[in-house]
Amino acid sequence: MASIYHTSMNAIIQLNQLPNPRELLIGQAIVIPDTTTPHIIQFGETLWSIASNYEVSVQAIQQANPTINPYNLIPGTTIYIPQRLHLVQPGETMWQIAAYYGTTAEAIIKQNGLHNPDNIYPGMVLIIPxxxxxxxxxxxxxxxxxxxxxxxxAVGNLLTYFTPFSYMIKEDGTLEPFADELMLNAAKSQQAIPMLAISNFSSTSTGSNLAHVVLSNQELREKLINSCLKVMEEKGYRGLNIDFEYVLPEDRENYNEFLQLTVNRLHERGYFVSTAVAPKTSNEQEGLLYTAHDYEAHGRLVDFVILMTYEWGWRGGPPRAISPINQIRRVVEYALTVIPAQKIFLGFQIYARDWKIPHVEGAIAETFSPQEAIRRATRYKSEIFYDENAQSPFFRYVDESGQAHEVWFEDARSARAKFNLAKEYNLRGISYWALGYPFPQNWALLNDYFDIIKLNR
Incomplete structure (x- = not known):
């Protein structure tokens, strides 16, 4: 594989953190270290127009794609655009080169692994990102x-915000203590903005009544906001994330009023406010998880909204894709009718689930990392399948006791599908739930697909 893609075996192993590089599985997705840019041919494009758009030569594209016919490009086909290279001329500076190509000196320095931008010399070849x-x-x-x-x-260089989860609200409007000092110090060292999360639920309680007590009482709402401000000021949080779930339908307007009050109070102190909302596909969608989440009001009031576009494959339900792209698309398309794209974060869960099959009512699936999913598939020599509709990988195996299992997880393909959706709709961001589940392919692709905005500079 390494020789086919003109890279080293060690580079592939390191990028994917392969548990057993000598035992790859049928259907396993591998990220290849690559310096080319994929381009999907559109109707009416020619090789010459593509070359002009990417500022490379036709010959360079042909060399990178030896099987294409330059006179018969097929729309929908993916070709690979080689790097832009610049030969440093006498007297040129890094900043002049960056200006010529419409990029930044910082981007060129990072792309080429340079430590001193002044140490360029005539004849030196630079990769232009x-x-x-x-x-x-x-x-x-x-x-x-x-x-x-x-x-x-480990991944803070790719984070704009970091959100420890969470400060639990109490019936008296105060917050449960939460140990977060080490996490906050790490976030600040990585220039990731710390965001305070408050929630009303736990692993043993939906928190519906707790939310009702606070949201329906003006005095308690004010007290809760004061409690948040106290923690934010003491610990250096820069914004607030409100994750109230299973809110009673009759508290919908109480919740909206609380958001308005919170935004007014926090904005005057220079803090931002965000919310996390259940994955709805219409305003009329009913249910304890959905009714009280008013997408239009959240989009109008807060600074940004995190769509919790995951958990279709719930651990207490039957096996299925945890975050199927076809369902995610429906949520995003509805959200865009009432929330500006630049206020929407796409939720992305980065864990796997293992269900015993056939599923029995009340059985709970095991949750672990995508890396563990690959290890488990390798252990049982399972073939990995890919659901094209859900854009999610899965496999089945039988354990030592004879019990059958079905595992759904994330890989490079499913991550790419979510990144493409965020790009397609020009969404403000992506929000991961949650760190602690190793998924090296995701972070490599994320860095390749996007420039991560760092506001804490």
Missing amino acids: RPKPSIEINAYSYQQDEEGAESVN
């Missing part, structure tokens, strides 16, 4: 403080 869409990235973590800090240190 192509512009990528900019995006904001948030990640939640419900890990313990020290473990959460380790996760942030």
